[in-house]
Amino acid sequence: MSDPQSTDDLIRHLAQAPVPARFSPAVLLGGMVGLAVAGLVLYSAEFGLRSDLVTAWAHLPVQAKTVLPGLLSVIAVWLTLGSARPEGRVVLWPVFVPVTLAIAMAAYRMATAEGPLLSEAAGSTALACLGSIGMLSALPLALGVFLLRRAAPTRPVLTGALLGVATGAGVAAGYALHCTEDSPLFFVSWYGLAIALTGSIGAWLGHRFLRW
Amino acid sequence: MTAAFALSPRRDCAELPASVTVLSARVEGRVPQDEVWEVLLARANDGDGAAFARFLQAVTPTLRTVIRRRGDALPPDQHEDILQExxxxxxxxxxxxxxxxxxxPWLYALARYKVVDAFRRRGTSVTLPIEEFAEVLPEESSVVPLSGRDTEMMLGMIDARSAMLVRAVALDGKTAEEAGETVGMTAGAARVALHRAMRRLSGLAERMMK
Known part of the structure; x- marks a missing residue:
């Protein structure tokens, strides 16, 4: 029920208002990486890295366990930042590059494995894996959503989901240095589930906090 | 309805090549440098309140037209509320x-998000293609419509009858009925054909600019 007169008043009012704070991608990246690394360092101080890390690193699945989530995290962060601008266009296919590689790896293992597949995939630390990745993601994700409120995503749910995937994947890449289960069947399933979980939480947070 | 219709949006896209420089040179030739939106907003973000007021005043007519167009389902007295949002x-x-x-591009994306959101929260759902904003671009850019050569080239890419319709309605300002008569179609059929032709043209324009 406003009239044009009050619009002029509003414009005058807005013109005198202080310039709002700027969204800074650097602060977002720095803050989130800082929190995630701090969490992982504390976690390793408590539970230790895997003892055979140096020798195990020679094996492809052990490398993939860190490199693929790391790659996914970088891609998802990059897309998050792109989608946080109103005129930004989001192309999602880069996300599927590491995902496809991971699935291919699991499929190859499935084709060549000789033991019972199900127990190999189930592993013995699945819950610890889910719980650790989830817990370690919580603070960085919360900070990221908080800082993104200054940005202007026109698809807030998508932006939130991408941020959640980025966080979960980044933490998983670090957690992999602790985890001793090296079967692609295990880590693709459980890391994948953990990342999907943080992605869903991110989507919900986006819906809840990133609309403007 | 101006001749710039659905083709002009792309004028504002960043990826437009040489023509953009031509356009901005022409626009800036007419408009004093300190009224260019980029300059106003940059100064506003540096803390110049007066520049921000002028920027908002400059974009208001455009926004008002967009909202009025979208606002059939709502009483007009709410339009000003949405504008303020x-x-x-x-x-x-x-x-x-x-x-x-x-x-x-930034402004239209932002405004589109807010306008859709405003109407949605008031209980009407709307789809608002970004082209809608360009249709009502400030007068300055409709003074510089798509160059005749571009228009002719694009009209050449659709079938002859549709091209005649578009030419009659969009460029010569005839009504759909009159235009339909000249190509032997009923008014209704002409409107449908025109609508399809416009959609194809904006699709073409989009592809050309990519």
């Missing part, structure tokens, strides 16, 4: 504009 959002999010980028 958009203006407020422009203020709150103004720092997300990067000053090395053109203002218009």
């Amino acid at each position: 958009v203006l407020l959002a422009i203020h709150l999010k103004r720092k997300t504009w990067r000053r090395d980028a053109p203002v218009r």
Whole structure:
């Protein structure tokens, strides 16, 4: 029920208002990486890295366990930042590059494995894996959503989901240095589930906090 | 309805090549440098309140037209409310504009989000293609419509009858009935054909600019 007169008043009012704070991608990246690394360092101080890390690193699945989530995290962060601008266009296919590689790896293992597949995939630390990745993601994700409120995503749910995937994947890449289960069947399933979980939480947070 | 219709939006896209420089040179030739939206908003973000007021005043007519067009389902007295919501959002999010980028794509994306949101919250759902904004671009850009050569080239890419319709309605300002008569179609059929032709043209324009 406003009239044009009050619009002029509003414009005058807005013109005198202080310039709002700027969204800074650097602060977002720095803050989130800082929190995630701090969490992982504390976690390793408590539970230790895997003892055979140096020798195990020679094996492809052990490398993939860190490199693929790391790659996914970088891609998802990059897309998050792109989608946080109103005129930004989001192309999602880069996300599927590491995902496809991971699935291919699991499929190859499935084709060549000789033991019972199900127990190999189930592993013995699945819950610890889910719980650790989830817990370690919580603070960085919360900070990221908080800082993104200054940005202007026109698809807030998508932006939130991408941020959640980025966080979960980044933490998983670090957690992999602790985890001793090296079967692609295990880590693709459980890391994948953990990342999907943080992605869903991110989507919900986006819906809840990133609309403007 | 101006001749610039659905083709002009692309004028404002960053990826437009040489023609953009031509356009801005022409626009800036007429408009004093300190009224260019980019300049106003950049100064506003540096803390110049007067520049921000002028920027908001400059974009208001465009926003008003967009909202009026979309607003059939709502009583007009709410249109001004929606306009104010958009203006407020422009203020709150103004720092997300990067000053090395053109203002218009940013502004239209932002306004589109807010207008759709405003109507949705009032219980009507609307789809608002970004082209809608370009249709009502400020007069300055409809003074510089798509160059005749571009238009002719694009009309050459659709079938002859549709091209005649578009030419009659969009360029010569005839009504759909009159245009339909000249090509031997009923008014209804002409309108449908015209609508399809426009859609194809904006699709073409989009592809050309990519």
